[in-house]
Amino acid sequence: xxxxxxxxxxxxxxxxxxxxxxxxxxxxxxxxxxxxxxxxxxxxxxxxxxxxxxxxxxxxxxxxxxxxxxxxxxxxxxxxxxxxxxxxxxxxxxxxxxxxxxxxxxxxxxxxxxxxxxxxxxxxxxxxxxxxxxxxxxxxxxxxxxxxxxxxxxxxxxxxxxxxxxxxxxxxxxxxxxxxxxxxxxxxxxxxxxxxxxxxxxxxxxxxxxxxxxxxxxxxxxxxxxxxxxxxxxxxxxxxxxxxxxxxxxxxxxxxxxxxxxxxxxxxxxxxxxxxxxxxxxxxxxxxxxxxxxxxxxxxxxxxxxxxxxxxxxxxxxxxxxxxxxxxxxxxxxxxxxxxxxxxxxxxxxxxxxxxxxxxxxxxxxxxxxxxxxxxxxxxxxxxxxxxxxxxxxxxxxxxxxxxxxxxxxxxxxxxxxxx
Amino acid sequence: xxxxxxxxxxxxxxxxxxxxxxxxxxxxxxxxxxxxxxxxxxxxxxxxxxxxxxxxxxxxxxxxxxxxxxxxxxxxxxxxxxxxxxxxxxxxxxxxxxxxxxxxxxxxxxxxxxxxxxxxxxxxxxxxxxxxxxxxxxxxxxxxxxxxxxxxxxxxxxxxxxxxxxxxxxxxxxxxxxxxxxxxxxxxxxxxxxxxxxxxxxxxxxxxxxxxxxxxxxxxxxxxxxxxxxxxxxxxx
Numbered sequence: 001x002x003x004x005x006x007x008x009x010x011x012x013x014x015x016x017x018x019x020x021x022x023x024x025x026x027x028x029x030x031x032x033x034x035x036x037x038x039x040x041x042x043x044x045x046x047x048x049x050x051x052x053x054x055x056x057x058x059x060x061x062x063x064x065x066x067x068x069x070x071x072x073x074x075x076x077x078x079x080x081x082x083x084x085x086x087x088x089x090x091x092x093x094x095x096x097x098x099x100x101x102x103x104x105x106x107x108x109x110x111x112x113x114x115x116x117x118x119x120x121x122x123x124x125x126x127x128x129x130x131x132x133x134x135x136x137x138x139x140x141x142x143x144x145x146x147x148x149x150x151x152x153x154x155x156x157x158x159x160x161x162x163x164x165x166x167x168x169x170x171x172x173x174x175x176x177x178x179x180x181x182x183x184x185x186x187x188x189x190x191x192x193x194x195x196x197x198x199x200x201x202x203x204x205x206x207x208x209x210x211x212x213x214x215x216x217x218x219x220x221x222x223x224x225x226x227x228x229x230x231x232x233x234x235x236x237x238x239x240x241x242x243x244x245x246x247x248x249x250x251x252x253x254x255x256x257x258x259x260x261x262x263x264x265x266x267x268x269x270x271x272x273x274x275x276x277x278x279x280x281x282x283x284x285x286x287x288x289x290x291x292x293x294x295x296x297x298x299x300x301x302x303x304x305x306x307x308x309x310x311x312x313x314x315x316x317x318x319x320x321x322x323x324x325x326x327x328x329x330x331x332x333x334x335x336x337x338x339x340x341x342x343x344x345x346x347x348x349x350x351x352x353x354x355x356x357x358x359x360x361x362x363x364x365x366x367x368x369x370x371x372x373x374x375x376x377x378x379x380x381x382x383x384x385x386x387x388x389x390x391x392x393x394x395x396x397x398x399x400x401x402x403x404x405x406x407x408x409x410x411x412x413x414x415x416x417x418x419x420x
Numbered sequence: 421x422x423x424x425x426x427x428x429x430x431x432x433x434x435x436x437x438x439x440x441x442x443x444x445x446x447x448x449x450x451x452x453x454x455x456x457x458x459x460x461x462x463x464x465x466x467x468x469x470x471x472x473x474x475x476x477x478x479x480x481x482x483x484x485x486x487x488x489x490x491x492x493x494x495x496x497x498x499x500x501x502x503x504x505x506x507x508x509x510x511x512x513x514x515x516x517x518x519x520x521x522x523x524x525x526x527x528x529x530x531x532x533x534x535x536x537x538x539x540x541x542x543x544x545x546x547x548x549x550x551x552x553x554x555x556x557x558x559x560x561x562x563x564x565x566x567x568x569x570x571x572x573x574x575x576x577x578x579x580x581x582x583x584x585x586x587x588x589x590x591x592x593x594x595x596x597x598x599x600x601x602x603x604x605x606x607x608x609x610x611x612x613x614x615x616x617x618x619x620x621x622x623x624x625x626x627x628x629x630x631x632x633x634x635x636x637x638x639x640x641x642x643x644x645x646x647x648x649x650x651x652x653x654x655x656x657x
Contacts, residue, residue, distance in 0.1 A: 003531045003532075010519045010520065011517075011519050013519065014518060014519030043444050156518035319514045320517055320518070322511075322512075322526075323515065323516070323517055323528075324498075324517075324532075325474075325476065326474065326499065326503070326509040326511070327504060327509075327528050327529045327531075327532050327533075327534055327584070328500055328503055328504020328505070328529070329500070329504075330496075330497050330500045331496070331500075332497075333532075357536055412476075415467075415470075415471040415474065415476035415477055416467075416471055416474050416476055416509065416511075416596075417467040417471065417511070417596070418472060
């Protein structure tokens with residue numbers, strides 16, 4: 001048995017060019033499969049960690065997924081806002097440690113504008129409870145100050161001190177500009193890999209100020225309040241879109257959720273971000289599962305190539321198999337010899353593939369992190385990946401039986417004198 | 421009676437999907453130390469006879485016994501074992517495994533047979549020394565032993581194959597046209613070497629060839645066409 005294995009290895013080495021190429025295709029397909037699985041896992045993790053430390057997200061009554069979409073991901077619009085009084089009531093609840101009100105609806109070159117308070121920079125956390133940090137500048141202080149996310153700054157090439165104007169509504173074209181009230185960039189946030197990267201943050205008062213001379217979603221014709229006079233008005237917000245709530249004690253989250261859902265003055269919805277994010281991932285996750293399926297198929301193609309190469313070599317090896325038979329090899333030995341080859345190549349292909357992936361991850365992780373905000377941590381094989389690799393090796397074991405069986409039949413038919 | 425090394429009686433063989441019997445031998449006996457030349461032109465059933473003797477084919481009727489072991493009553497794997505332990509084969513050409521060294525090719529017989537392994541080292545030498553001794557006897561110069569076997573000439577390859585057939589002192593050596601790829605001069609030289617080593621090992625040599633000129637130097641000559649009644653029956657028909 002041991003000698004058969006050494007024969008299999010030496011025979012494979014003798015055909016190292018063909019088998020080497022096949023080995024590489026198996027290695028690459030395994031690297032792709034596990035790579036996709038890792039990106040998928042990391043994307044899901046970073047998605048699930050788009051917001052952390054926030055115990056409840058509160059908005060007007062709608063579906064939990066939709067509330068998460070607009071409150072955290074700034075996608076779509078709220079159907080209803082909530083009153084400022086509600087906001088104050090929730091903040092005053094003894095269970096509540098902090099609140100971050102957010103007000104949405106404006107945009108800047110397609111990037112969402114988030115009206116909020118400076119509490120945002122203090123209490124908003126993402127990932128494993130990481131706070132937002134500034135790449136440069138500081139939180140907004142003046143009425144027309146803005147803090148922009150890293151993506152906004154990089155994409156539009158903004159620096160501290162640049163003037164920007166906001167547009168009414170969301171989208172990129174056909175929007176009315178708040179051109180009379182330009183903002184100054186006072187801070188740029190460091191990249192977090194979350195929707196914060198894509199947002200322009202201003203104060204709630206600023207949102208009020210740019211809409212002073214607006215009514216019903218349109219500028220009042222012939223009426224205009226210049227920027228310098230805006231601060232003379234009462235800029236207390238009347239409404240906000242959603243509130244992120246942090247509790248003093250996480251254990252009271254369901255109690256607080258019930259309290260919000262039963263709030264008498266207006267219909268509200270409080271969702272636990274983790275639960276809603278999971279629901280949301282069910283929707284988004286279809287795409288990445290398809291990606292995994294495609295890379296699974298690449299592995300199947302790689303294994304088919306491997307089996308084809310081994311089967312093709314069978315004919316040239318009839319002589320060799322007859323010699324082995326003549327010195328006493330049993331048909332079962334021939335079967336094992338050929339089956340071992342396929343398995344041996346898949347096993348080494350898997351190892352090389354994993355080594356390749358580790359090397360690639362180590363090399364490109366910083367670039368991916370800074371360009372896509374996706375954190376791909378170099379790491380040891382996870383149980384899920386072990387499962388995938390197990391399937392690959394299992395399938396290859398089954399597939400390797402084909403050339404083994406072919407050789408078995410051939411050596412039975414050929415006996416000691418192959419008809420070539 | 422029982423000291424026959426090879427004993428074939430009333431043997432008939434038919435390939436699974438063939439209409440006619442391909443081999444029909446009434447009797448073929450060989451004793452220890454016999455050197456038998458079997459003359460067989462192509463199509464006379466040579467390969468079939470070799471397959472039957474090697475135990476990879478099973479006859480339709482009749483008996484084949486090697487060293488008192490009745491092949492027809494043995495399991496395929498027991499026949500494989502018997503072949504490994506007691507028969508050395510030399511084929512027409514391409515006798516060597518291309519990815520093994522000269523020495524490893526010779527030792528291949530001992531890898532599949534514990535008996536031949538222990539016979540090879542019985543006189544107190546190592547496996548390696550025994551292979552070297554045989555290769556020396558068969559005129560394979562020591563500098564050739566580290567070359568890939570594919571770089572050896574056909575004659576050298578056949579001599580290495582002979583060493584593989586002889587190592588571990590099998591009782592039977594079967595050579596199937598081992599000289600057909602050699603020129604006339606080398607044919608004689610190879611035959612002499614092979615005969616000499618078989619005599620030294622007291623092995624029964626079965627030498628199959630279509631070339632009658634090689635028959636001198638054997639102590640028996642059998643023409644397969646006249647031995648094989650199936651052939652005669654077909655020719656008459």
